[in-house]
Amino acid sequence: MTLKLDDVRRAAHLARIAIDDTEAEATLAQLDRVFSLIGQMQAVDVSGIEPMAHAQDLMLRLRDDRVTEGNQRELFQSSAPETEAGLYLVPKVIE
Amino acid sequence: MLVAAPSAMSITTLQQIANRLAAGECSSVEVTQDYINKINELNKSLGCYITIDAERSLTQARAADARRAAGKAGALTGVPLAHKDIFCAKGWLTTCGSKMLGNFVAPYDAHVVERCDTEGMVTLGKTNMDEFAMGSSNETSHFGPVRNPWDVTRVPGGSSGGSAAAVAAGLAPAATGTDTGGSIRQPAALTGICGLKPTYGLVSRYGMIAFASSLDQAGPMAHTAADLGLLLNVMAGHDPRDSTSLQRPAEDYNRDLEKPLKGLRIGLPREFFGDGMSADVRRATDAAIAEYQKLGAQPVEVSLPNMGLSVPVYYVLAPAEASSNLSRFDGVRYGHRAAEYGDLLDMYKRSRAGGFGAEVKRRILIGTYVLSHGYYDAYYIRAQKLRRLIAQDFAQAFKACDVIMGPTSPTTAFRLGEKSADPVQMYLSDIYTIAVNLAGLPGMSIPCGFGEGGLPVGLQIVGNYFDEARMLNVAHQYQLATDWHRRAPRGVTA
Amino acid sequence: MKWEVVIGLETHAQLSTLSKIFSGAPTAFGAEPNTQACGVDIALPGVLPVLNRGAVERAVRFGLAVGAKINSPSIFARKNYFYPDLPKGYQISQYEKPIVECGGIAIQVGDAEKTVRLTRAHLEEDAGKSLHEDFHGRSGIDLNRAGTPLLEIVSEPDMRSAEEAVAYAKALHTLVRWIGVCDGNMQEGSFRCDANVSVRPAGSDKLGTRREIKNLNSFRFLQQAIEYEVQWQIGELEDGRAIEQATVLFDPDSGETRMMRSKEDAHDYRYFPDPDLLPLEVTVQQIEAVRAAMPPLPEARREQFRARFGLTPYDAGLLTASRELADYFAAAAEGADAKTGKLCANWISGALSARLNEDNLEIAASRIDASRLRGLVDRIADGTLSGKMAKDVFDAMWAGEGDADAIIAAKGLKQISDSGTLEKIVDDVLTANAQQVADYRAGKEKAFNSLVGQAMKATRGKANPQQVNEILKRKLAG
């Protein structure tokens, strides 16, 4: 599988990272190298192997349904780029 | 200027500081002030710390002295350390080495920070690191590179390069680090100190800014194996806020330090001793194995047949997880927001393009691509299957041996800029460490000699799950017989 | 051409936990913006999710109630997309292995009964809210709702009309409240539906291209939106245009649906298992504990009511509209025979429901409790009260004047059923109204009613009308 410029642009769009044509070209060249490294994975037969998603073979631990967190809005919003009336502000969201 | 030659000057260990504090030979304030002075003198040229706050540190030191006076001191109360800037520490600037978090003051403490604070340890500052822990040379930090105290033209390794260089240069007696693919062990090796990545789940990831959640693990970095154990005793412990934190009884990781090594079976994987490593690293590694034989251990040849695929597998899984973990940095609730933008989409794109550095963006794109429609099975699922094969290789190997040994890094510290043009060259500097993260096993690196140019070489020791106490025993016995760990770069020790 | 409508519903039911699905922040509705959004909910760097046991238990309860399979383990995945009300840039949901699979919901439309099959029900977190009021042309983000536990219940495309879809949504709504997993408050968004609608030529077994109508938060909107969408799709097809897969929004003001995004801008969600959350196991013991604590379900209660009191399916359906109502009826009709039970049912779905509606009260807040209602019904059954008198007693009970017997005594409302007394009264009436007697005998049937009225008037309405009728008839015939 070789990467195309459009793949880079599409990934950048999905990841919400602005990328101009020069950057996209440069990135494509680097990603080509990375994906030829990744391509080594094809050498091994993995049929019948269970994917391993976690480092441990354990089941999830649950917490009790209790309220433990109080209001910390002022503290949390002290490092926010833009707030008003307790809300985080962003450019108009259009549905 | 710092000089790049090994010397036999003395190092200061956590244990020494703890002993002096306990004996009343000095106060925490005095010890802390000494380190602050050294940091002020050397940090500019080494770049170990991103943030220092002497007043904050001294306030902690005074509290520790008062606690000791009240007879309530723990083993490390009043002992200073540095925290990698990946750990949230309430009231401290916490940047993760990124412009994205260039002005982020953490509103809460990571579990690791909380535990160190509870022990009464003093935070000297937040150490430099590769941006979001993505790198093996500390050159991706937004706050500039860290320089290797053994040769300032060389990198300290990464991503915990600031922590490693701080300990090596005597700017902290110990530090916390994190290791996703070798980020504790490789910089420890390149700066001549010790570093331990525990079994996945032993140390809570709560408050540690995530890179690749299923691989990330925090651990101690220090001069000696015994110090690693002391600090791990503080760092490790169950945390209900991390669903992958293990529930295990507390243990003293230094309980077995003095056990003799007679009969210890050391597994030497064929794949670790191929042509990958440089001649000087090979010499030092072989010598270390020989030393172990003198101590009564027996080498056993083992095999990790799928180890060669660990780098490709890692560069699918880690970027995939990272691409998702780093989506929260969108310029809405905290962090960098572009100065100029149009609509919402534009705000996202410019804020993220401007807030992240090149390597981070590269990995986000790799991760986004391998998870995207049509590629998921070919890349992500295949990588997870290979991950299992790699883990099974280790399980097989541990049937024949007690610990596995090999090089930590294929070379000694490389020059700044030497590998930054080619990501793949950089990725390959972790070929010996990555498999351990994929399996979730504990791994450590200890100094085992010097290579060309007088640069430190690290020996990697990999244990079976939860075998940290044995690994520390194995390292400590070696350190009783050798003095590599006592060497310090000339001109840097006090 | 004749068209067949095919509808499947995806319903988001907010689970009735105290705290959020992955954090310890409260789920209460209506707080000041961002005061119920903790570090996990606003996705601070370094925070981690920990699953709420209460949400899991509720999902299992739902699964058992619909006869589904409980998967163990089930897997949490990340659904990745950027939106300002989604703080992590991904929603934690279940994808490949949901906690609940299969099962079904019985519905009734008119006299027809059918079962709508469920595909799955999975646990996930809700997003926050974007507010579009005026913030200098910007949107405000409130994350209080972020992290609220949801059960997304996905049906098979088994419904064939808007009516069936509404019947399904109502049955589901009743069920989730019945088993206590969701408060069902649709205004607050605790229960909202997305409808997948397509049409195909009648008789075809190939599905048409569907469009998904998002976020319908009332049964009326659900009905209107589907009806509009069906007409629109048929119109397009009959005009020779193909339907394109799309997501649409319903505008209640215009009654129309409009396109939100087409298939081309469909997201690539890049689902993958969440590395922060291990597989979720539900043991057989846990499932059995949930099963043991399960209340009898609506269907079982309906059956029971029909068998015991001979209620019609319609009445049994009314009385099982909620568990509280069914409990009320069961308490009122306790130990009753079929006749009294039916009377209870009639009074509950008649006068009582009307009063509750008028005063906007839930059955649990009724001013007349079940045992008092039964007291009233007993006095009707034993002939003490006429229908008219019973209504007066009911009103007095509603007004808080005590139980039926006390009101009957206080108002002297007891019906006169003593035949000696009634004979005497009728005799007096006949004597005093010779003209009407003559009229009746001359064939004027209406005169009879007038005589009954006189007898009732003489007793201030307390005479048992049936008896008065009989006595009059006998005496006039004699």
Ligand SMILES: [Mg+2]
């Ligand atoms: Mg859906």
Ligand SMILES: [Zn+2]
């Ligand atoms: Zn959903």
